[in-house]
Amino acid sequence: MVPGAVAGGWFGLHELNSATEATSGTNAVAAATFRRVVGLTMGRAYPGDDAGRNGPRRSGIISSSPATMRAGTARGAAGCSYLDRYGALDILSEPAGIIECMFDGSSAVLVERIAAAARAENQAAGQRLAVIGELDVMRLREVGERETWCTDTQEAVTAELAAALTTTQALAASYLYYSRAMRLRLPRVGALLRAGYIDYRMFQTIVYRTDLITDPDVMAAVDAQLAAKAARWPGMTQGRLAAQVDRIVARADGDALRRRRERQAGREVSIWDSGEGLTEIFGRLITTDAHAVDARLDALAATVCAGDPRTRNQRRADAMGALAAGADRLACRCARPDCPAGATPPPVPVVIHVIAEAASLDGTAATPASMIGADALIPAELIADLARSATLRPLVHPGDAPPEANYTPSQALADFVRCRDLTCRFPGCDRPARHCDLDHTIAYADGGPTHASNLTCLCRQHHLIKTFWGWHDHQLPDGTLIWTAPSGQTYITTPGSALLFPTLCVPTGQLAPPQPTPTGSRCADRAAMMPQRRRTRAQNRTARITAERKHNRQTRQAARSGPAPPDTDDEPPPF
Numbered sequence: 355m356v357p358g359a360v361a362g363g364w365f366g367l368h369e370l371n372s373a374t375e376a377t378s379g380t381n382a383v384a385a386a387t388f389r390r391v392v393g394l395t396m397g398r399a400y401p402g403d404d405a406g407r408n409g410p411r412r413s414g415i416i417s418s419s420p421a422t423m424r425a426g427t428a429r430g431a432a433g434c435s436y437l438d439r440y441g442a443l444d445i446l447s448e449p450a451g452i453i454e455c456m457f458d459g460s461s462a463v464l465v466e467r468i469a470a471a472a473r474a475e476n477q478a479a480g481q482r483l484a485v486i487g488e489l490d491v492m493r494l495r496e497v498g499e500r501e502t503w504c505t506d507t508q509e510a511v512t513a514e515l516a517a518a519l520t521t522t523q524a525l526a527a528s529y530l531y532y533s534r535a536m537r538l539r540l541p542r543v544g545a546l547l548r549a550g551y552i553d554y555r556m557f558q559t560i561v562y563r564t565d566l567i568t569d570p571d572v573m574a575a576v577d578a579q580l581a582a583k584a585a586r587w588p589g590m591t592q593g594r595l596a597a598q599v600d601r602i603v604a605r606a607d608g609d610a611l612r613r614r615r616e617r618q619a620g621r622e623v624s625i626w627d628s629g630e631g632l633t634e635i636f637g638r639l640i641t642t643d644a645h646a647v648d649a650r651l652d653a654l655a656a657t658v659c660a661g662d663p664r665t666r667n668q669r670r671a672d673a674m675g676a677l678a679a680g681a682d683r684l685a686c687r688c689a690r691p692d693c694p695a696g697a698t699p700p701p702v703p704v705v706i707h708v709i710a711e712a713a714s715l716d717g718t719a720a721t722p723a724s725m726i727g728a729d730a731l732i733p734a735e736l737i738a739d740l741a742r743s744a745t746l747r748p749l750v751h752p753g754d755a756p757p758e759a760n761y762t763p764s765q766a767l768a769d770f771v772r773c774r775d776l777t778c779r780f781p782g783c784d785r786p787a788r789h790c791d792l793d794h795t796i797a798y799a800d801g802g803p804t805h806a807s808n809l810t811c812l813c814r815q816h817h818l819i820k821t822f823w824g825w826h827d828h829q830l831p832d833g834t835l836i837w838t839a840p841s842g843q844t845y846i847t848t849p850g851s852a853l854l855f856p857t858l859c860v861p862t863g864q865l866a867p868p869q870p871t872p873t874g875s876r877c878a879d880r881a882a883m884m885p886q887r888r889r890t891r892a893q894n895r896t897a898r899i900t901a902e903r904k905h906n907r908q909t910r911q912a913a914r915s916g917p918a919p920p921d922t923d924d925e926p927p928p929f
């Protein structure tokens with residue numbers, strides 16, 4: 355138990371409900387809710403909402419005939435249609451053995467080979483930079499930098515590289531830039547790349563995010579810290595990786611935060627007409643505002659019924675107009691007299707969740723805050739500003755609290771798990787925690803308790819992957835998850851707050867292992883529970899290709915002989 359070690363408050367921009375309940379100094383952590391209403395509730399109510407759009411997110415899993423897919427028991431032809439068509443390997447095209455193969459040792463060999471190939475690719479990328487560095491040093495020794503020359507040594511080496519690699523000058527210049535960064539700024543991180551432990555994309559991100567550090571000692575310390583951590587970061591997506599690097603940089607070099615604050619002054623929204631009835635908008639907003647706009651556009655775009663012909667992007671763009679008009683709905687364009695969109699309530703106001711240390715809220719600490727759903731950090735100065743008008747809600751670390759009785763966790767426990775995890779906990783997924791399911795690591799039905807040590811955030815897609823596709827996870831009391839893939843490989847993911855708010859990852863208590871319950875009894879109904887696609891990927895692809903080909907054909911015919919007669923399922927021409 356860590357009584358009072360973690361406390362704080364939720365806060366929203368509307369009103370300050372309560373002061374932050376910081377209790378024990380530097381460990382105090384607050385979670386904050388910025389309640390920001392972007393749309394106004396006045397004005398004409400547009401018809402429309404679509405309850406179906408708020409339903410479970412459809413998964414990206416290959417749809418297949420119902421079959422039991424539990425480890426060791428699954429057989430039959432489930433999923434074969436895809437693999438039969440595309441699987442050239444005998445091991446995969448054996449119809450009766452596919453699911454079984456996923457769970458025995460043979461797929462582990464393939465996964466090992468895939469990993470080895472990726473590592474060789476990383477090593478080759480590192481080696482390329484290293485040798486470019488040798489050429490660079492050789493030329494510098496021969497002639498110096500010639501920095502006053504219009505085409506200096508850097509330019510000359512770039513030209514040599516572009517010719518040798520058959521690339522553009524820009525790409526060659528980029529290789530040289532990263533080569534110099536590896537040699538001069540980040541030798542330890544560079545060594546990880548050359549050993550194949552990190553990939554080129556991660557190396558590029560680290561170079562870019564550390565570029566503002568000027569002090570060589572700070573640079574060396576950051577290099578060492580990143581090298582110690584980077585290879586152990588599992589499944590980092592680009593945005594999350596950038597945030598992790600930023601956190602290390604922010605702690606090592608306070609100037610980075612000040613520079614950010616200057617950038618804040620440059621926020622703006624500009625609008626210019628680009629012709630043909632379209633106008634472009636560019637904006638640079640405070641992160642919390644930008645994400646509130648983003649969420650509000652999504653919510654408005656979802657207020658039409660399934661018959662609306664517009665794409666999601668088009669509806670989001672149209673939602674900007676509805677937003678400006680103060681509407682809380684988008685007018686549906688299905689043209690059906692019985693459009694169901696008007697029957698459902700308008701979307702609720704957008705709430706932005708931000709986690710901050712209590713000391714950052716009252717402006718006495720420099721620790722940046724983290725917004726659930728955004729990768730970028732929010733500087734402490736800005737958080738102190740925002741906190742004055744936000745609703746604060748205490749975040750309670752459950753300590754050694756006993757499990758809760760119900761399947762659904764209490765609001766306090768759910769808040770804690772979401773703030774601890776920040777994102778979906780599947781390897782490589784960064785879907786924000788507020789859009790995630792709270793998954794019992796050991797299923798509730800199997801005796802798994804409703805307890806912080808047995809709950810994690812999983813997005814719907816990965817919740818389904820875990821449930822149906824042979825993945826298993828084991829949770830430690832500090833929130834660490836150890837995943838076992840269908841092929842037997844293991845992967846570790848740590849909670850998103852581990853780096854910035856380590857106190858949230860203080861262990862929440864060791865749980866007694868649940869009583870083993872007979873397995874297999876629930877297997878039979880599992881496949882029936884998998885949400886079904888309305889249209890398969892193949893159908894979507896066919897429809898897309900058909901529509902585009904038809905458009906091309908009509909354009910071609912129109913060019914030859916005037917407008918083509920409309921097909922019966924087309925809208926009438928606008929004349």
Ligand SMILES: [Zn+2]
Nearest residue numbers: 659686688693
């Ligand atoms: Zn409609």
Ligand SMILES: [Zn+2]
Nearest residue numbers: 778783813816
């Ligand atoms: Zn996920």
